[in-house]
Amino acid sequence: MKRRTLSLTMALTMAASMGLSVMPAAAEEQEVKEFTAFHAVPGTEINDDNVCQDAIAALIGAKCKDTWLTGQTAEEAVGMIIASEEYPDFMTASTGHSMMMDAGAYIAIDEYWDNYPNIKNYLSESEWNKVRAEDGHIYIIPQFGIINGHDTSTVHNDEAFWIQTRVLKWAGYPDIVTLEDYFNVIEEYIEANPTMEDGTPNIGYTILCEDWRYFCLENAPFFLDGYPNDGCVIIDPETLEVIDYNTTETAKEYFAKLNEEFHKGIVDPESFTQTYDQYIAKLSTGRVLGMCDQHWDFQTGEEAIKQQGLDDCTYVPLGLVIEEGIEEHYHSASALDVSNGLGITIGCDDVEGALQFVNDLLSQEVQTLRFWGIEGVDYEVDENGLFYRTEEQRANATSTEYKVANRCDYSYFPQYEGMNLDGINAWSPDYQPTEFYESLSEDVKECLAAYGAETYVEMLNPSEENQPWFPMWSFSNNMTTETPGGMAWTNMAEVKHEYLPKVCMAEDFEAAWEEYLGVYNDRCDIEAFLGEIEEELHRRIAVASGETAE
Amino acid sequence: MSLTKKRHCMKRSKGDIAFTIANTLILTAFVVITLYPIINTVAISFNDGLDALRGGIYLWPRMFTLQNYSTVLAKDSLLTGAKITVLRTVLATVIHLSVTALLAYVLTQKDYIFAKHISFFYVVTMYVSGGLIPTFLVYKELGLTNSFWVYVIPGAVSAFNMLVMRTYMNGLPDSLQESAQLDGAGYLTIFVRIIAPLCKPVFATVALFIAVYQWNSWFDAMLYNRMKDEYTTLQYELMKLLSSVTNQGANAQTIKNSGNQVTPTSVRAAATVLTSLPIVCLYPFLQRYFIAGLTIGGVKE
Amino acid sequence: MAKRAKKTRQKQKITLKQIIKQKELILISIPFVIYGIIFYYVPLAGWVMAFQNYKPKYGLWESPFVGLQKFERLFSDPNFIKVIRNTLCMGIINLVLSFFFSILFAILLNEVRIRSAKKFVQTVSYLPHFLSWIIVTGIVHDVLSLENGIINQVLVALHILEKPINWFAYPKYFWWIVGFSNVWKETGWGSIIYLSAITSISPDLYEAAAMDGAGRLRKIWHITLPGIKPTIFILLLINIGNVLNAGFEVQYLLGNGLVQSVSQTIDIYVLKWGISQGDYSLGTAAGIFKSLVSIILIWLANSAAKAAGEERMF
DSSP states (O other), X not given: OHHHHHHHHHHHHHHHTOOSSOOOOOOOSSOOEEEEXXXXXXXXXXXXXXXXXXXXXHHHSEEEEEEEOOSSOHHHHHHHHHHHTOOOSEEEOGGGHHHHHHTTOBOOGGGTGGGOHHHHTTSOHHHHHHHOOTTSOOOEEOOSOOEESOOOOOSOOSEEEEEEHHHHHHTTSOOOOBHHHHHHHHHHHHHHOSBOTTSOBOEEEOOOOSGGGGHHHHSHHHHHTTOOOOXXXXXXXXXXXXXXXXXXXXXXXXXXXXXXXXXXXXXXXXXXTOOHHHHHHHHHTTOEEEEEEEHHHHHXXXXXXXXXXXXXXXXXXXXXBSSXXXXXXXXXXXXXXXXXXXXXXXXXXXXXXXXXXXXXXXXXXXXXXXXXXXXXXXXXXXXXXXXXXXXXXXXXXXXXXXXXXXXXXXXXXXXXXXXXXXXXXXXXXXXXXXXXXXXXOHHHHHHHHHTXXXXXGGGSOOOOOOOTTOOTHHHHTXXXXXXXXXXXXXXXXXXXXXXXXHHHHOSSHHXXXXXXXXXXXXXXXXXXXXXXXXXXXXXXXXXXXXXXXX | OOHHHHHHHSOOOHHHHHHHHHXXXXXXXXXXXXXXXXXXXXXXXXXXXXXXXXXOOOXXXXXXXXXXXXXXXXXXXXXXXXXXXXXXXXXXXXXXXHHHHHHHHHHTOTTOTTHHXXXXXXXXXXXXXXXXXXXXXXXXXXXXXXXXGGGTSTTSSOHHHHHXXXXXXXXXXXXXXXXXXXXXXXXXXXXXXXXXXXXXXXXXXXXXXXXXXXXXXXXXXXXXXXXXXXXXXXXXXXXXXXXXXXXXXXXHHHHHTTOOSSOHHHHHHHXXXXXXXXXXXXXXXXXXXXXXXXXXXXXXX | OOOOOOOOOOOOOOOHHHHHHTHHHHHHHHHHHHHHIIIIIGGGGGGGGGGBOOOTTTHHHHSOBOTTHHHHHHHTOHHHHHHXXXXXXXXXXXXXXXXXXXXHHHHHHHTOOXXXXXXXXXXXXXXXXXXXXXXXXXXHHXXXXXXXXXXXXXXXXXXXXXXXXXXXXXXXXXXXXXXHHHHHHHHHHHHHHHHHHHTTSOHHHHHHHHHTTOOHHHHIIIIIHHHHHHHHHHHHHHHHTTTTOOOSHHHHHHOOGXXXXXXXXXHHHHHHHTGGGTOHHHHHHHHHHHHHHHHHHHHHHHHHHHHHTOOOOO
């Protein structure tokens, strides 16, 4: 009862503060529609009587039960759903996307969307063109990377070479540009400080190679050459040439360096056999000076370091290149991933209702409920309209118990990132700059300041506008072994998994490198792979320039 | 005559003493080795997640917390899951055991002309499988999907358990059955009255196998009752929780906003302790049936 | 006195007379046959997938047929042969180790005279069965760790090793690491079945042997082992059929790039090349291959058991 009153009050407050967006039709006494969704990615299921979910339902008259991938691959789960013809109303198929499209299991959204302006205006015309299927229809709505206003990211979430602030401080905050510089600093530091204060030996550099996380070892060569994270290849923006980064001169130099440092004892001898858990455990002790990784991948380790009060052992990103003069492109503007998105399935009885639901979720009121929560409970507003959180609210936001019972972000439904429509607040607390500065330690502030930066992102070159094809990984992620290129892609991973560690550990680097090249060229049809990438590249360029896909 | 008394009077030989010492040493080592992972898991389950990441927790938590447990217990559907799990475990154990035992008994009849054929028919089922999708379609046709019965009806007759019980029954003396047959008793009567009571040790063993299997099952709940919350099981709920904390890193988007205090390792430890506890408690009740020396004695003629 | 009656099945001809005589047994059997057909044999219609390029959208009946292409795809890949070798070797190592340790443990435990100790040891022994592989392999990684793993520390302290070994970096250790991880997790659980078989041995036999002055080892050899022989044989037969099911979870969790040439099993291969690429047909083809091998193996083993006059499956 209490809850309903609360929601009603909220609905009224919000109706009063109606913003630019189209206000959802207020749900009076009508029945709340219940939809089902399956997202083929891991996620957290929330309670049935979740507070924010009910608040949203009270506002827009609909809710959706999200279920997530458990114990299967996305392809298995999606394959099962198609074979059994038991579709939920909404689906995010993830890597099973092409199977859903194949099966004709989605409803064409563009046939309905004139009535749902929030959906139609969610992307620009040219962006929608990228999403269009071969038959010209639009079946899915991308959920991520759609920026309203400007990107407020303060943390570089993606890949970089990371280094602890204590190393930089000790070395007097030198300019570190090349891989060479980076290892020099680490070597010098470790020579002067072989152990931490409590006597634990420092580890110079560690590499995670477990399963799909082996990008920490293998994909640095294209970054070192100054290219952005296309994931699977280098694409020369001038000549549009597609280049395999696995065998370039830079790749050889990079692995030679790792080999050299391995034998010097700077590279952790357990690098190539450690599990993800062991890697995080090592990082958590604060004894690892540096590594190459994506920030989200080692974030929990960094939290553990902070918890112990070892603030000078947290990391800042460095945009290394192989030799001076190359411009680095580690930080990219958030990219629209068109290979995936939310679709309405043919199992949905109420397509219009489902579209209305998505449409309403995009309104600012609901967006705020999704990502900030309930005003006065999950966040506060100051006199300037700026959202902030108390200590307790911050703690709640990290507690699973609290989130399961109270928060509902419908995270795999479309959302705006960047700024709220009020122009004051970021879309979610983690992107609110004021929230960010509060959490920054003195050591990090000092380090950032020494490099003339205020945020982690400013440690790197500012992102440029993305190329029309970016990112190519959204294509390679969906390659299957049915094509020769896809076969090659799977084989490449297989060979690299086995031979790159060998190359790094070899007594005779040259011979090991030759062996790697031999097996690589022998087992992988690189030409077929590059050919398929090139075809997709030109398709994307054509789509972006307004030509039809046909 | 009482041989037992006599044995106690006998002097124990040197060999016996040496054996006892060696045996004690071996089993002690074994206990230490197997107990370690258990205690370690319990210790981690009570330790702060972030702190546990550093490693170095062995037998005792370093930073005590109940947060892992409260995380595991946070979800409301856990209760439904627990109810269904108990129900399926009890029901399936009773049904599977009795049905499979009956088949095992039938197949021990030495002059039964189809015994060999049916044995072969079932042995093959251990090594063939139609695969996930065809099996799903069959269950769907039978109306077993989106229903509780999918936990109980498939697998009710298991070749493995049948063979285990058949082997045991084969070891029973023939004379028991023969004398009953002379009295005019039918097969079913003999099975219920005479054979079954003698099979307590093997029944206890097989019941344990079935119960543990049922208790730990989650894949069937996920596959056949994905959208049916009312038929969720305890283990499925925990699997959902674990996969949400474990694989969050697999997607940059999901981890961006998480900043969890709990970690997969610690939550998994807590979930393991919580779910193993009930089934482990069941053990002592069954144990007395299959530890020789704890029972009154072997099968007496 | 319970002499174990071995039930040799005489060859019975199927005649109308016999059928009428055994109608009660036949009536009881019929539901079991129907059940088996529905739940185990009808789904085998799915094997047709192995000869198709199965697509969920077409379903089982309308997917295009490709003949033996999927089988050719499997056997023309030199890697697949390696994968079969890995699976077979690990399957055999696991089989031997788990049999040896489970039986040994059951027998040793049976010799414990103090009841409470017996109960305690047994309860502890089967607990690891309830730990998931991810927990167990995590501990295995810690124990074998290069830097502070207890195994390396002990071996170095005993001067067996000069310096610690990175056990996971060398293919030659991998199968044994998997084998002993299995032993660690499943020995206690695996022994339960033998313990229950031991209960059926009449205590009188031990008494009689004691009268003859037999020591403990001789009693084990002449009474306990023969007493559980039928159980040992039947489990051996069952598991011989399973050598190709060496699993994938352990290998996946313990493996890494450096040892992938020995760590990949058939199941991992299928997952990598089949299911995770949406190719169900390849997985089905591999499944049929495994089934055929299993059935041939158990048929051979069963015939051998028959010739030796031991307990057999059918």
